[in-house]
Amino acid sequence: MSNPYARIARDGLWDNNVVFAQSLALCPLLAVTGTATNGLGLGLASVFVMVTAGVLVSLLRGIITPQVRIPVFVLIIAVLVTLVDLGMNAWLHDLHKVLGLFIPLIVTNCAILGRAESFASRQPVARAAFDGLMMGAGFTLVLVLLGAVREIIGSGTLFQGAGLMLGEAMSFLELTLIPDYRGFLLAILPPGGFIALGFILAGKRVLDARADRRAARALDGAAPAA
Amino acid sequence: MSLEVHKGRAHPVYRERVGYQAGLLGGFSMVAAALLVMGNIATRDAIEQRRAEDLLASLGQVIPARLHDNDLLADSLMLTREDGSEVVVYRALSGLDVAAVAYQVTGQGYAGDIDLILGIDNRGRVLGARVLAHAETPGLGDKIEVARDDWILDFDGRSLGDPTDAGWAVKKDGGEFDQFSGATITPRAVVRAIKGGLEFFDAHRDGLLASAVIQRTDPEEAK
Amino acid sequence: MSANSTTAAPHAHAPVSVQRTMRLVMLALLPATLFGLWQFGWPALLLFVVTVAAAMAAEAASLAVAGKPARPYLADGSALLTGWLLALTLPPWAPWWIGVVGAVIAIVVAKQVFGGIGQNLFNPAMVARVALLISFPLEMTSFVTPAPLFSGAAPGLLEGAAITFGAMPVPDAMTGATLLGEVRTELGEGATLSQVLPSLFDPLESGLGTIGGSLGETSALLLLLGGLFLLYKRVITWRIPVALLGSLAAMATLMHLLDPQHYAGPVYHLLSGSTLIAAFFIATDPVTSPVSARGQLLFGAGVGLLIYVIRTWAGYPEGVAFAVLLMNACTPLIDHWVKPRIYGRDRRGEPLDYTSTEPRR
Structure with a gap:
């Protein structure tokens, strides 16, 4: 993988995914993913914080000394999250009513501090921003996937409330997949989140194992020819 | 590092x-x-x-919009219940007359408090009741939410005399209101809370309905 | 599989196999099961068959996914027993899909995901029961009054099928809460036990089981007989049942003496709900309970205590499933701290010192 940006994208979305590979950020993940829409909302807020935090930390990496870096990173992230919280409360109020409890949890999202420490503080601004974007996108992917699985099993719908969050234009996303569904509460409650996440992680490993096998076979096939 | x-x-x-x-x-x-x-x-x-x-x-x-021409939030009152707790009463004014009042009542549900907002017209009839917050069992007790069931609409138009005192209870206790299959405690709590809200209205009727004129001599100025 | 094999080597070989254990447990469950099926009629029988069949199907499907041979694992009877136990804890006239969803949760989520037989941390039937209870509280708390087969009030086969498969609602006249639920509700309303209990609770009826309740849990007498049979056959040891029933009875007696108007006595707690089926058939599951003798005593006492606490002060009228799961979670900890003494060593694992008469430091 010669291109560093391709590497960053692959890491963030799949290989070193916040949830799949690092098992971080489980608290907000399990708390909000009752519906796909809530997952998307928290994901987008997280992306914003991760990109901005990455840029700021990278910009300031010249003047921050190793001794005080952690409190400074925490301060930066906390300010960003508080501003997002205030902004959403003021201008995206309906979404804030749903996610309000969890927005402050982004501060405790160790993935953000982790990326600031291990990536942004030692990379140029553009790469740090791209890394924040990709890590955030990978996190959002899991949030939406888990939210969709739990929403379908739990209430038989998909992207309920999307119109409320993204504007009326997006309300076509709201689907009722199973009409007259009785609902399966377990899926929406936290234990159901753990169970669903477990199955999704297992699914990821199956896909990885299959890809490895295919790569090995391709290598075997290529060797005699060369 | x-x-x-x-x-x-x-x-x-x-x-x-x-x-x-x-x-x-x-x-x-x-x-x-x-x-x-x-x-x-x-x-x-x-x-x-x-x-x-x-x-x-x-x-x-x-409180239906047709009943009032004021800003509900601007003309609120602070009253004290018998048990010493304070309650904010929002008043719907039509001109200077109080057409309706609304305030919060609380019932003891199966899993904690059930907060309701209760609207009552000036003759003591329920205009509507809605659950603001509760922690009842999903699938059983949450039928008190209007989004899930229209059970709570049964209270519209009721007053202390309608039904009679004994009728202000769920059917299982000999009253007029349905209970839910599998959940009796939750509807009982709501019935009791609404009845308590009506009794509060009855006890404070004069204060709730009369004081608007005294406080607001000039509607324009109060705005 | 015998829970007795906790002593140190040398071990003598005994003709104990998974299959034999499962067969004996099913034999012990048979009287209570037949009684329940007779008492609750065709809908109960259909639900039982559907649940057991779904458990077997889920086991076969999981084995196929895992690439394991289906026949030997299916033949060991463990999936059959899990489905059986689950069916006994369901409301007898629950719709068919309750049994199917429960069986799939028990076999796939609670057992096969952990690696199949012998690997699960939690008792599969209890996991399924809890999952169903929090997901479908209405269906899982709609009990019926007994209507024995061929009696006037009992539905025929076709009517029974209509009830189980959802074509016909359960007649209102036949529904009711369990004894535990009813008493909890009345106490919550400020009633005292002396007003409530005489009309609801008859120790003789509860003992025989001619009351409303879960499919196979009503008859305390037949479950006790089955449990004694398992003890006699040495499939289980006395420790977990005795510790469980003992701690439950002790808590009930204590609280009853303190305030007899609000806390029911030990007989009520021992005969009601799932107490006996849990004591003999569920808490004694060798996979999910501790191996050492002292560990088993601790485990049983913990389950009994939790049952009492949940029944009396928590949100649900019956706490057996939660109590068993909570103690299942403690089992590795108990096994870690309470180890059996190894032959020739002391409790800390140090070799015994025979040469010196001085006490060891």
Whole structure:
């Protein structure tokens, strides 16, 4: 993988995914993913914080000394999250009513501090921003996937409330997949989140194992020819 | 760890001094505080506005708009219940007459308090009741939410004499209101809370209905 | 599989196999099961068959996914027993899909995901029961009054099928809460036990089981007989049942003496709900309970205590499933701290010192 940006994208979305590979950020993940829409909302807020935090930390990496870096990173992230919280409360109020409890949890999202420490503080601004974007996108992917699985099993719908969050234009996303569904509460409650996440992680490993096998076979096939 | 980042460069000696680091931390804290103050100022009015809208939305469910021509939030009263707790009463005024009042009542449900907003017209009849917050069992007790069941609409138009005192109970206890299959405690609590709200109205009828004229001599000025 | 094999080597070989254990447990469950099926009629029988069949199907499907041979694992009877136990804890006239969803949760989520037989941390039937209870509280708390087969009030086969498969609602006249639920509700309303209990609770009826309740849990007498049979056959040891029933009875007696108007006595707690089926058939599951003798005593006492606490002060009228799961979670901890003494060593694992008459330091 010669291109560093391709590497960053692959890491963030799949290989070193916040949830799949690092098992971080489980608290907000399990708390909000009752519906796909809530997952998307928290994901987008997280992306914003991760990109901005990455840029700021990278910009300031010249003047921050190793001794005080952690409190400074925490301060930066906390300010960003508080501003997002205030902004959403003021201008995206309906979404804030749903996610309000969890927005402050982004501060405790160790993935953000982790990326600031291990990536942004030692990379140029553009790469740090791209890394924040990709890590955030990978996190959002899991949030939406888990939210969709739990929403379908739990209430038989998909992207309920999307119109409320993204504007009326997006309300076509709201689907009722199973009409007259009785609902399966377990899926929406936290234990159901753990169970669903477990199955999704297992699914990821199956896909990885299959890809490895295919790569090995391709290598075997290529060797005699060369 | 991040020492390595700076290895290649020349390190100015001042970076190692405690004073620089304290200044750095202090500087960041001040910038952070300034940003938060600015963010707070920029959003405060909008957030206050949203809160008021939320409250108005729930009041609007129990007081029909046609009954009043005032701002429900502007003409509220503070009264004290028998048990010493305070209750905010929102009044719907038509001209200077109180057409209806709305206030919060609380019932003891299966899993904690059930908060309701209750609207009552000036003749003591229920205009509407809506659940604001509860922790009842999903699938059993949450039928008190109007979004899930129209059970709570049964209270519309009821008053202390209709049904009679014995009728203000769920059917299982010989009353007039349905219970839910599998959940008796939740509807019992709601029936009791609404009855308690009507009794409160009855006890404070004069104070609730009369004081508008005294307080608001000039409607324009009060705005 | 015998819970007795906790002593140190040398071990003598005994003709104990998974299959034999499962067969004996099913034999012990048979009287209570037949009684329940007779008492609750065709809908109960259909639900029982559907649940057991779904458990077997889920086991076969999981084995196929895992690439394990289906026949030997299916033949060991463990999936059959899990489905059986689950069916006994369901409301007898629950719709068919309750049994199917429960069986799939028990076999796939609670057992096969952990690696199949012998690997699960939690008792599969209890996991399924809890999952169903929090997901479908209405269906899982709609009990019926007994209507024995061929009696006037009992539905025929076709009517029974209509009830189980959802074509016909359960007649209102036949529904009711369990004894535990009813008493909890009345106490919550400020009633005292002396007003409530005489009309609801008859120790003789509860003992025989001619009351409303879960499919196979009503008859305390037949479950006790089955449990004694398992003890006699040495499939289980006395420790977990005795510790469980003992701690439950002790708590009930204590609280009853303190305030007899609000806390029912030990007989009520021992005969009601799932107490006996849990004591003999569920808490004694060798996979999910501790191996050492002292560990088993601790485990049983913990389950009994939790049953009492949940029944009396928590949100649900019956706490057996939650109590068993909570103690299942403690089992590795108990096994870690309470180890059996190894032959020739002391409790800390140090070799015994025979040469010196001085006490060891």
